[in-house]
Amino acid sequence: KRPPNFPPGPPSLPIYGSYWFVLLCNYKYIYKSFDTLARWYNTKLLGLHLGPLPTVVACDLDTVKEIFARPEFNGRLDCYISQARAMGVTLGLFFTDSDLWLEQRRFTLRHLRDYGFARRSGLQEENVRQEVMDLLALLNSSKGREDYLFCPGMINCLWSVLAGDRFPPEAHKKLRQVAEASFHFVKDVEPTGGALVLTPWLRHFGRNGFGFNGLVKGTGYVTEFFREAVKDHKKNYSEDSLRDFIDDYIQELKKNDTKNIVNSFSEDQLLLLATDLILPTAATVPAMLTFTLIMLLHHPQVMLKAQKEIDGVVGRDRLPSLDDRSSLPYLEAIQREVHRRQSLLPLSVFRRCTEDTMLNGYFIPQHTLVVPNLWSVHNDPELWGDPENFRPERFLDEEGRLLRKDITMPFGGGRSLERLTGMEEDVPDDCRGRRVCAGETFSRFTIYLFLAALLQNFTFSAPEGKPIPGLDDVISGFSVSPPDFWVKVVPRN
Numbered sequence: 071k072r073p074p075n076f077p078p079g080p081p082s083l084p085i086y087g088s089y090w091f092v093l094l095c096n097y098k099y100i101y102k103s104f105d106t107l108a109r110w111y112n113t114k115l116l117g118l119h120l121g122p123l124p125t126v127v128a129c130d131l132d133t134v135k136e137i138f139a140r141p142e143f144n145g146r147l148d149c150y151i152s153q154a155r156a157m158g159v160t161l162g163l164f165f166t167d168s169d170l171w172l173e174q175r176r177f178t179l180r181h182l183r184d185y186g187f188a189r190r191s192g193l194q195e196e197n198v199r200q201e202v203m204d205l206l207a208l209l210n211s212s213k214g215r216e217d218y219l220f221c222p223g224m225i226n227c228l229w230s231v232l233a234g235d236r237f238p239p240e241a242h243k244k245l246r247q248v249a250e251a252s253f254h255f256v257k258d259v260e261p262t263g264g265a266l267v268l269t270p271w272l273r274h275f276g277r278n279g280f281g282f283n284g285l286v287k288g289t290g291y292v293t294e295f296f297r298e299a300v301k302d303h304k305k306n307y308s309e310d311s312l313r314d315f316i317d318d319y320i321q322e323l324k325k326n327d328t329k330n331i332v333n334s335f336s337e338d339q340l341l342l343l344a345t346d347l348i349l350p351t352a353a354t355v356p357a358m359l360t361f362t363l364i365m366l367l368h369h370p371q372v373m374l375k376a377q378k379e380i381d382g383v384v385g386r387d388r389l390p391s392l393d394d395r396s397s398l399p400y401l402e403a404i405q406r407e408v409h410r411r412q413s414l415l416p417l418s419v420f421r422r423c424t425e426d427t428m429l430n431g432y433f434i435p436q437h438t439l440v441v442p443n444l445w446s447v448h449n450d451p452e453l454w455g456d457p458e459n460f461r462p463e464r465f466l467d468e469e470g471r472l473l474r475k476d477i478t479m480p481f482g483g484g485r486s487l488e489r490l491t492g493m494e495e496d497v498p499d500d501c502r503g504r505r506v507c508a509g510e511t512f513s514r515f516t517i518y519l520f521l522a523a524l525l526q527n528f529t530f531s532a533p534e535g536k537p538i539p540g541l542d543d544v545i546s547g548f549s550v551s552p553p554d555f556w557v558k559v560v561p562r563n
């Protein structure tokens with residue numbers, strides 16, 4: 071039954087509630103469906119029922135910003151899927167809330183930072199540079215098919231912080247398998263996870279159990295991969311020389327054991343929180359780089375302009391560094407525009423309202439699902455004029471300087487909400503206890519370093535007879551992924 075003074079939206083039918091209308095409108099891209107329905111009902115805040123769950127979808131910048139800023143919207147939905155991927159209980163960072171989430175998130179971000187994650191650190195920049203050089207060497211030598219091209223390097227960048235180690239190129243096969251599993255997790259289930267969340271018995275049907283198998287097996291593979299590293303660390307652990315994040319976590323577990331402290335720390339929690347860091351590193355960050363390539367293939371003049379900018383500022387004798395970043399505004403504008411044109415998590419990660427409250431003058435009951443439609447914000451004609459066009463210039467002033475104000479929010483709340491430029495070097499990723507992407511700074515740094523080096527060294531084009539994906543050819547799941555395609559890579563002379 072519709073709560074009193076609930077935002078307008080489609081009516082509810084048996085089993086899936088209003089979800090029938092959402093599917094009918096656009097079953098492939100749910101975020102577009104929500105946007106269309108919001109326009110249909112002439113509202114910025116759509117109210118509907120996903121099965122029995124009251125749900126509101128925010129489709130404009132101000133409402134989305136308000137959701138990100140208010141603590142009562144910090145909850146997550148505890149459902150069959152979030153438990154099934156984590157040994158029957160909800161663990162990790164993505165799907166947890168309350169004290170467990172707060173305690174684990176604080177510990178994780180503080181200790182990862184000690185090893186250079188999400189901050190400007192010479193050591194971490196050096197680690198990324200090593201991965202960039204390996205990728206350049208691979209592209210210079212390779213003559214054939216390379217699956218999951220960007221994934222091993224990205225995983226290694228995180229691995230150095232988590233496990234104090236890296237996989238050399240001859241061991242990249244293992245990392246490609248981790249990438250494959252991660253892509254199953256993000257691809258196989260459609261964005262709301264809708265049908266599966268509402269009717270988990272669907273998992274028994276179809277080849278892939280309506281995405282369930284990919285989701286659970288994908289997570290499981292990554293968790294087992296990480297379990298091996300934890301096992302090794304436990305064997306060689308020494309209280310006197312903590313080497314990396316895993317050691318820090320083991321130390322915390324031992325401290326709790328000795329003092330009989332009961333809190334949210336456990337080995338299973340360590341496995342799932344690391345899984346929640348590896349999945350987006352192996353899938354979402356490489357997807358962002360791949361979408362950038364697709365957009366540059368469609369706009370070779372943009373690629374050429376970025377290459378000229380890099381030649382002028384960095385030259386060809388050394389790799390681009392983080393110090394160069396503020397002198398490469400066009401390259402930065404390209405990244406903002408890719409994030410805008412291709413919202414990687416178009417519906418962010420669903421929130422849950424933890425108490426009865428009001429939003430935009432409407433009543434939102436406790437436990438309502440709250441969906442920030444980032445795709446709507448990034449495609450709002452009132453904000454962007456021509457949102458369908460790929461046009462990095464929209465982020466530059468007449469003199470070609472980067473605009474200070476950036477209203478894109480690809481990573482959810484966080485620094486975009488603070489209206490920072492995205493160029494800051496050490497912005498706290500926890501943003502004073504707000505729920506934001508834990509990997510924003512890490513992603514922005516690594517994507518920049520990889521992209522700048524790739525464009526400095528190569529020109530990319532479509533091979534003859536092999537079509538490149540259109541800008542809207544995306545695989546929509548937990549996050550959005552690009553389809554496979556061929557690209558011709560020619561070293562620049």
Ligand code: HEM
Pocket residue numbers: 138163164165175228346347348350351354355358414415418419480481482483505506507508509510512513
């Ligand atoms: C281009 C790449 C990425 C994009 C577009 C992205 C985007 C997002 C978004 C929109 C959210 C939801 C935030 C919210 O609830 O408001 C999120 C959450 C999260 N992201 Fe990312 N992310 C990316 C990369 C990463 C990386 C590399 C990591 C880890 C190394 C990461 C770790 C997380 C975690 C742990 C959360 C859950 C945080 C929480 O609920 O407390 N992300 N991300």
